[in-house]
Amino acid sequence: MPQNDKPDAKARRHEILKTVSQIARPDAYVLHEAIRLGGDEELRRHGGALFLSAFAAGLSIALSLIVPGVLKTHLPEGDWTKIITSMGxxxxFLVVVLxxxxxxxxxxxxxxxxxLHDRSVKTLWRVLRLWTIVLVGNLLGTLAIATLIAHSGAFEPSMQKAFAEISHDAIAxxxxxxxxxxxFAGWMIALMVWFLPATGSAAPFIIMLMTWLVSLCxxxxxxxxxxxxxxxxxxxAATLADYGWRFLLPTLLGNLFGGTALVxxxxxxxVAPEVEETREVEGKRPD
Structure with missing residues (x-):
């Protein structure tokens, strides 16, 4: 797409998001367009910017281990404890998404x-490029922060024990x-993303609710x-083979299926009929 088309796309997304915020119950097509235009912007981002943002997310998501671990350390054992620690x-996710x-x-x-809107090889390549950069950045960030958590001495032995107990379930x-x-996790997170444009100021609550359920389950x-x-x-406590086979590969495939196919x-x-109708009216835009 020519450079001078980009501001138009951003302006259109801004108008759609403004419309979403003003409608009590926006229809599926409005939500679809808000998310699609946002996705189109992400596909056009510079690779270096994507990687740094993904690496930062890998670091930030460590709070989803640190906070439950700290809560677990200070709470008594009980059937209700997991309900509280899972909130941590x-x-x-709040830090990453917001x-x-x-x-x-x-x-x-x-x-x-x-x-899905533009089923071309070029768009497929852009999606695969985005996925690769973001996944690599996320994983490198998680490796870096996990190493710091384990070996920096910032956390007491009791907290390290709680981290290990929580982490064991990942490869169990x-x-x-x-x-x-x-x-199921990919489905729930993707549903959260689908809901967010329509939630306005309630976005933090939706993020907390959906991710709390992911942890609780x-x-x-x-x-x-x-x-x-x-x-x-x-x-x-585990090997790289355990990580790759017992966690990474099945989780990656499952998250992809849950997010792409189910949501x-x-x-x-x-909304496909409306999308096709709009494309016929507007004409296919040059890429």
Missing amino acids: YSVG GRQQLFTENTITPVLPL HDFGATFVKAV SLAHVVAGSVESFYLVVTG AVLNYGQ
Whole structure:
């Protein structure tokens, strides 16, 4: 797309977001367009900026291990304890999402909508490029912060013990069970992304609710879970093979399926007739 078209796209997204905020119950097409135009902007971002944002997200998401670990250390044992500690899991997501940092699971829906809108090899390549940069940045960030948590001496032994106990669940299941857990996690996070344009000032509550449920149900999230898995690896409680086979591969596949197939594709399906009708009226824009 020519450079002088970019401000028009941004202005159009701004107008749509303004419309969303003014409508009590925006319809599916309005939400779709708000997310699609946002995804289109992400696909056009510079690779270096994407990587730095993704690396920052990998660091920030460590709060989803640190805060539950601190809560676990100071709370008595009980059936209700997990309900409280799981709330701490939301803190990392609040920082990442509200801080507009790049998180891989958010990108299972936002760039997929432009791809469904323009099913071309060029757009597919842009999506794969975005996914690769963001995932690598996220994972390197989680490895760096997990190493600091384990070896910096910033956390007391009692907290380190709590971190290890929480982290063990990430690699405690077989490939199939982890994949299914990841499908549900990818579905819930993608639904959260779909809801956000319509939530306005309630966005923090929606983020907290959906991510709290992910933690409470012990579901598998490829980025937050990588902090936990890498923590076990750098402390010698697990191997890289455990991380790769028991966590990373099934979780990555499950999150992708849950986000793209169960949310992006299905939600696109309900607005596809309107999208095609709009494209026919406006004409296909030059890329």
